[in-house]
Amino acid sequence: MAKKVLLCSIVIVLNFFSFSAAELGWWEDASLYQIYPRSFKDNDGDGVGDLKGITSKLDYLKDIGITAAWLSPIYKSPMSDFGYDISDFYDIDPLYGNLDDFDALIAKAKSIGLKIILDFVPNHSSDECIWFQKSVNRTEGYENFYVWADGRGEDPENPGKQLPPSNWTSDFGGTAWTWNDQRQQFFLHQFQPKQPDLNFRDENARATMLNVLKFWLDRGIDGFRIDAIPYFFETLNENGTYTDEPVSGETSDPNSNKYLKHLYTRDQPENVGLIAEWRQFVDNYTREHGGDERILFAEAYSPLEALDNYFGNETHPAAHFPFNFDLMYLNKDSNARDLEDKVNNWMDTIWKKHKSANWVIGNHDNPRIGDRIGKDNKDNINMVVLALPGSPVTYNGEEIGMDDVPDACSNDPCDFRDPERTPFQWDNTTSAGFSDSNKTWLPVAKDYKCNNVKIQQGQERSSLNIYKGMQKLKTTAAFKAFKEEGAWKYGALNDQVFQIIRNNTNEEYRILVNLGSDLETVGPLCNSIDTSLCFMEYKLVTKNSPHNIGDLANLTSIQLTPHEGIVLGRTTE
């Protein structure tokens, strides 16, 4: 049982900042959680996750403190890019269930106060989508629904074949243009050839996407994660041609997406206007239908200036926020100073201007935390993102420290992102409790018998319980008061130890993590002459900590064992 430290001296009270927590939008410090539907929970035993499976696990998300779950695409799709290639924007893929299952999911989420966000993938559809078929056939209203262009003339090396309209490369490598025999033109695809890009200069394409938003909002969702926003528009010359992009010098491989400097195909100014149009639509929707604000989060691996633009401006707001992926670039060599630099990147620019912060630390497109930053620092990183002001974004499985499964392979060739997409580890039964079947679409991690939710629920210092402990702290006044001047502080105390301080009138928390593999001593972290503020209580400790919850810490000097993470707290009443 934790001892409570009651420090009632008036001096101490005066030393704390006094805040009245400003009215916050629910999303401003929401704990967000990404569900990868194929891998979360399989209800029908076919080895692929589904909606009924997700519904059966929503209580778990509530229990671990999640505000809103965003679902990677669940729409009808040939699954060439596992749902990011949508063939029917108005229906659920049968692999995942049907619209009734979706309605049941929403009803359950509402009954427990959990918000649901859907992935909105407007940049492209599947080539199997009826809109694309119509566009190929130049059906009235669909002639320009996609980005079509004539070739640049006959390719001297391939007689009878046309040269593509520009040298642009797709994000997955290779040319971004594919010839369509029937239409006798090229179509643009910033991703796979099976993912043709919509043309948002076309009225019908724009109007159709508003219908899609409305369709899902009407089914009760709380907003959208908008996919691939940098790719919406490409610069089109007045004469209808496209300009080649210059070589970047970053790689000599002409097929790599890094080969060119994407001056005309990424982060074009029109993108912001399009998102602002959607923002106006969802804001009106909230006004007309009441209820909590419907939100738009946006996915862009773009420079900060572009991310700044994606917020829009006061008269034309665009995304509620673009995701901040900067922490994803930390690696096994990164130390506390690198972490501080990354946090500064956002706080010194975007926070200053928009008073908005969010921290993505994993997703279905990148290796898991342990594999990227180091297995010994998984809990520390979770602690940091949950302690920083704003919204943490957790990818399913990171709360129990799931690892990549290096030999996971879904196809021939394997998708390079398969290792981080393996089935969720619920317990130690068949297929980690993910599925009744022992054949799952990707293999279950070998360590699942000793690393799963059930086991971790019973271990006081498990990753899951650290995660839950941090979520609980997020509900305290000290964490809630994050928009006021002085409500938080962060920084590297030396090369390896990173500290975050959160406080309010009568509460202070210090989160300290040692990212390195040596014993570290930091301090004094208090006034060493007036030592009345030097004592705090251990509130949370990682598994390797020699301390117990309830122990007293003396801030004049704090020792952290290798990779130890701690939360110290002090309350005055």
Ligand code: GLC
């Ligand atoms: C986004 C998705 C990724 C997908 C791509 C194309 O980046 O996160 O998984 O492949 O868009 O839709």
